[in-house]
Amino acid sequence: MKILNSPAKASEYRKSLKGSVGFVPTMGALHEGHLSLIKKAKSENDFVIVSIFVNPTQFLPGEDFNKYPRRLEADFEICKRAGVDAVFTPTPENMYSEDEILIKAPKVKGYILEGFFRPGHFDGVLQVVNKLFNIIRPTRAYFGKKDAQQLYLIKQMVKNFFFDIEIIECDTVREKDGLALSSRNIYLSEIERNRALSISKALKRAAKLSASIKDTEKIKEEMLKILDVDEMQYIAFVDRDFNYIKEIIPGNTIILIAAKVGETRLIDNIFI
Template sequence: MKIISSPLELKEYLKGENNSIGFQGSKSIGFVPTMGALHQGHISLIKKAKEQNELVVVSIFLNPTQFLKGEDLDKYPKKDEADKKICKLSGVDVLFFPHVEDIYGTDEVTLSAPNVRGYVLEGNSRPSHFNGVLTVVMKLLNIVTPTRAYFGKKDAQQLNLISLMVKQLFMNTQIVPVDTVRESDGLALSSRNVYLSSKERVEALKVSSSLRAASSMVGKNILDSKEIVKEMRKSLGDLEIFYVEVLNLDFEQLLHVEIGNTIILVEVRVGTTRLLDNIWL
């Protein structure tokens, strides 16, 4: 596995990899952007990238522009050496490990999230968060120029906005959604789960329990969004709820679940930790 920190060096390396195969055409590149503290969810993204591409690039970059003032940038879990080992054992070809100054300069060109989709749900309580997400993802996609880039469905709003950016800016990368990976007890994997105390972790299970309740209702042909949200809020108990929503794949509110075109999303705070989860129906 090759480790590179310079964007220009990475671009030259990938260009050389493609030139080395002569007239056979370009190698397909699968790209997995991460902020580090890798877990089985990230490994599932890498595995999918390996299945579908000839070359796999993973980036580890803790992006400062998507953290708002007072958020957990300084205490976000960092496991650099463990992350490198995970990437190597997972068969990653290139690990892109840039510093902040490699990605950002002074007097930056800014990229803004959509005025509607970027400021609802998570964007409502974290205004400008998605500006930072989209900016760094566009930078990374322009550096790697991958055939396909892989993102988890757990961060559904992020996935939706990145897909929209790629489409609207006519970028030559296919965005591939990958299913959420869960612990055996149902808790969705997240790098921020390490913040949870043992008591808080038990409380956090109410999130996946609420989604199972919603899925059970749909299975009984109870499709009314208000009824589903009411039952989910009951399952969440006294957790601090940011939102519980039933939306279509364009992130528009639905009065009734439409099978094949619905995401049920929830965000709560457990202790000091924000937790996101969802189901796609």
């Protein structure tokens, strides 16, 4: 497995490859969710490249950039065992310059939900993914549905900028008790983790209710009875194009939650 620590080395390596390339962009602290993306990429491509980069431009002031879990050597071992061909580990210094041309998230769908609570977050996400795509030039790139709005916006960027890349959507991976896997779960105490389970339980309940109830406000009322969080930021019902909906559309609805348990901000969703 090759370790590529600069854009130049990654670009040079990419030029040497003959065949399809699957790409899994990550911020490290790899878990089973990341592994599921890697396994799918391996099954569909001749080569797999994983990036590990805690991207500073997608963190807002006061967020957890400095304490975000970093365990590079352990991540290398995980990638090696999973059969990854190369890991790209750039630094902020070799990814960014002082006076950059910027990419902006769309004015509407980049500033609702996650974009409302984290204004400018998606500017940073799209900026770094654009760079990664240009460096790695993958055949296919793999993203989890847990970050549903991010996934939607990346797909829009690929379409708007005419990238010749296939975006592969992968289902959210959960613990046996239903908690969506996230690198930030390590912040939760045992008590907080038990309370965090109310998020996936509320989503599961909503999915079950949607078979007979189409009014989203009625479903939301039932979800709030289950949720045990410290700060409820949003419960939202949207279609696959992130338009708000008032009634469930079978096969074209996403229910999303963002909430804080203790000091940890968690997001989750369900596609129905």
